[in-house]
Each structure stands twice: as C-alpha cells, then as structure tokens.
Amino acid sequence: MKRHIFLSLASGVALAVGVFVLAAPAVLLASKGITSAAAAVWVREVGVLLVAVGISVFMVRHHNDSPTLRALLVGNLLVQLGLMPLEVLAYRDGIITELAGIVPNTLIHALLACGFGYYAWVMPRAQPA
Numbered sequence: 690m691k692r693h694i695f696l697s698l699a700s701g702v703a704l705a706v707g708v709f710v711l712a713a714p715a716v717l718l719a720s721k722g723i724t725s726a727a728a729a730v731w732v733r734e735v736g737v738l739l740v741a742v743g744i745s746v747f748m749v750r751h752h753n754d755s756p757t758l759r760a761l762l763v764g765n766l767l768v769q770l771g772l773m774p775l776e777v778l779a780y781r782d783g784i785i786t787e788l789a790g791i792v793p794n795t796l797i798h799a800l801l802a803c804g805f806g807y808y809a810w811v812m813p814r815a816q817p818a
Contacts, residue, residue: 695804696750699765700743702797707739721776722786742768754812762809769802 710717714732718724746765752758776791785791 690804692808693750695808696746699801699804700747700750702801703739703743703746707736707741707743710736711740720787721790723784759809759812762805762812766802766805766809769798769805773798773802 710732714729714736715724717732718728742765745761749758749761773795776785776794779785780788780791
C-alpha cells in the first residue's frame with residue numbers, strides 16, 4: 690500500500706472515531722461496559738485529539754519525504770503504541786467489562802502502529818550537509 694493511501698485511511702479512522710466519540714460518548718462507553726459522566730468528559734477530550742490528529746495526517750498525506758514527516762509518523766506510532774495496552778489493562782483490572790469493546794480498538798491500534806512504524810522506517814534518512 691502506498692503511504693498516501695495508508696495516511697488517508699488512518700486519517701479517516703481518526704476523524705470517524707473522533708467525531709463519533711464527540712457526538713455520542715455514552716454509546717462508546719456502553720460498548721465497554723462503562724457508565725460514567727466523568728469518563729464521558731475524557732472520551733470527548735480524546736475525540737478532540739483524534740479529530741486534530743486526523744486532520745494533521747490528512748493534510749500531510751501527499752508530502753514528500755522529510756524529517757518533519759518522519760517526526761509526524763513517529764509521533765503517531767508512539768500514540769498507537771501508548772494507547773494499545775491501556776484498554777487491555779483496564780479489562781484485566783475489571784474497569785472495562787466487555788471484551789467486545791476493546792478487541793476492535795486493540796486491533797486498529799496494532800495495525801496503525803505497524804503502518805506508521807513501517808513508513809517512518811522506510812523513509813530515506815536525510816544526509817547531513
């Protein structure tokens with residue numbers, strides 16, 4: 690898959706999930722077995738961040754190789770790696786009670802991490818002047 694296609698898909702995922710959790714945080718939380726007004730606030734905050742990430746990734750999807758694009762790819766890789774275990778650990782600890790509520794997110798984080806990592810890795814390194 691070409692990088693711009695991956696980034697377009699990643700952007701679409703971030704925007705779709707971000708808008709969804711902004712509009713209906715209770716629906717997302719219910720799928721995980723959580724009912725909490727406080728959690729809904731934090732889910733909405735994550736929604737804002739996802740929309741911002743989705744827009745950023747969409748805007749750079751056709752950019753040429755550069756240290757700045759690599760930094761964006763690595764940053765997104767770290768976001769995915771950081772988010773991936775959180776729900777798994779919450780399920781283990783009984784905070785999230787519905788396994789079906791974490792499996793899709795965990796898979797998406799793993800796939801996005803692989804994509805961001807791959808495209809950061811294969812990008813030619815800038816030569817020092």
